[in-house]
Amino acid sequence: MARISIKDLVKIFGGYIAVDRISLSIRDGEFVIIVGPSGCGKTTTLNMISGLETPDAGEIIIGDMVVNDLEPGERGLGMVFQDLALFPHMTVFENIAFGLRVKKFPESEIVARVTSAAATVHIETLLNKMPRQCSGGESQRVALARTIVTNPSVFLMDEPLSSLDAKLRVDMRTELKSLHKRLGATFVYVTHDQAEAMTMADRIVVMSRGRIEQVGTPLEIYNRPSTRFVAGFFGTPTMNFIEGTVEANGNARLFRADGLHHPLSTAVPAALAGRKVVLGVRSEHVLIADGAELRGITQLTEPLGDATLVHFDDGRGHDLVAKVGPATGIQPGSAMCFRFASDYCHLFDTADGTRIY
Numbered sequence: 001m002a003r004i005s006i007k008d009l010v011k012i013f014g015g016y017i018a019v020d021r022i023s024l025s026i027r028d029g030e031f032v033i034i035v036g037p038s039g040c041g042k043t044t045t046l047n048m049i050s051g052l053e054t055p056d057a058g059e060i061i062i063g064d065m066v067v068n069d070l071e072p073g074e075r076g077l078g079m080v081f082q083d084l085a086l087f088p089h090m091t092v093f094e095n096i097a098f099g100l101r102v103k104k105f106p107e108s109e110i111v112a113r114v115t116s117a118a119a120t121v122h123i124e125t126l127l128n129k130m131p132r133q134c135s136g137g138e139s140q141r142v143a144l145a146r147t148i149v150t151n152p153s154v155f156l157m158d159e160p161l162s163s164l165d166a167k168l169r170v171d172m173r174t175e176l177k178s179l180h181k182r183l184g185a186t187f188v189y190v191t192h193d194q195a196e197a198m199t200m201a202d203r204i205v206v207m208s209r210g211r212i213e214q215v216g217t218p219l220e221i222y223n224r225p226s227t228r229f230v231a232g233f234f235g236t237p238t239m240n241f242i243e244g245t246v247e248a249n250g251n252a253r254l255f256r257a258d259g260l261h262h263p264l265s266t267a268v269p270a271a272l273a274g275r276k277v278v279l280g281v282r283s284e285h286v287l288i289a290d291g292a293e294l295r296g297i298t299q300l301t302e303p304l305g306d307a308t309l310v311h312f313d314d315g316r317g318h319d320l321v322a323k324v325g326p327a328t329g330i331q332p333g334s335a336m337c338f339r340f341a342s343d344y345c346h347l348f349d350t351a352d353g354t355r356i357y
């Protein structure tokens, strides 16, 4: 069973706490993506699972066994790194076969396994090429095949797509996702790219400064971010944030910030009245409509093709972004009316950023 469980894992580098007591359970066959900004401890966490780093405290369990004291090679894991490190003087076939040759597999089995792994990532025609004759995307697949061939029940991947251009990265996302389905193995994947995490993961683990901020499915993370950090990390453009206060008037709930006031969902608890909060609203939930209660002046527009971003200010120091249809006639400098979709307004604590509503 390729379940992985980590408990209260800690890693300290010379007094700096890189990983700060994180706990996580990964199910057999799950595709889990650890995401967060540079330096938040993703690689360190993955390296402790693989055995390349020794934890200062905590437990790592793979299947039913505590593996803290096992060497990387004894943990039954396959690793794919950002740095592909293909052997330049060996053909693609020999690169893929390398791990099997080390383990002295018979030639017939090597040929069968390499052929099958190559077919899995669609590089059957590259087997006689040298690595320098392969494109970035092809090399990436060779690196994957080299891991697939050893038949691990767990794949650990650290930014394996980071050396690829934008288009190829997007193509490889689809391929990795279907590869995961076909292999049925457990994938633990590290990236700083929120879009990669959203599109591929069964569950996302969001890290910040050595800690886990939230664990959830992509839609849970996007729709109900548990902290302001998570809310701001996911989604392009970044969520709009405005500091203000909650007010309650009978059944009505209101958000007020100097000069701007806006209805909130009636489900917002009355107990929050008077509380200082940060209102978060995504650009797709900022609605530009004639007759809406709030007024703004358009600063600039960014056509994306399928949508247009409208950057505007409300004349009271709030710079906001709305995502509107591609055919909008809104021009920079023009006045407009806007409101927020009340059911999609998130409220965070001003001090610690935790979700309040």
Ligand SMILES: Nc1ncnc2c1ncn2[C@@H]1O[C@H](COP(=O)(O)OP(=O)(O)OP(=O)(O)O)[C@@H](O)[C@H]1O
Pocket (backbone or CB within 6 Å): 013, 014, 018, 036, 037, 038, 039, 040, 041, 042, 043, 044, 045, 192
């Ligand atoms: N061997 C080391 N010695 C000292 N400090 C280290 C070492 N490895 C990592 N760190 C520090 O620990 C922190 C976490 O590093 P880690 O490599 O896990 O980050 P990351 O989330 O993978 O970042 P990135 O997205 O840039 O790869 C960083 O502040 C880093 O400088």
Ligand SMILES: [Mg+2]
Pocket (backbone or CB within 6 Å): 042, 043, 044
């Ligand atoms: Mg890293």
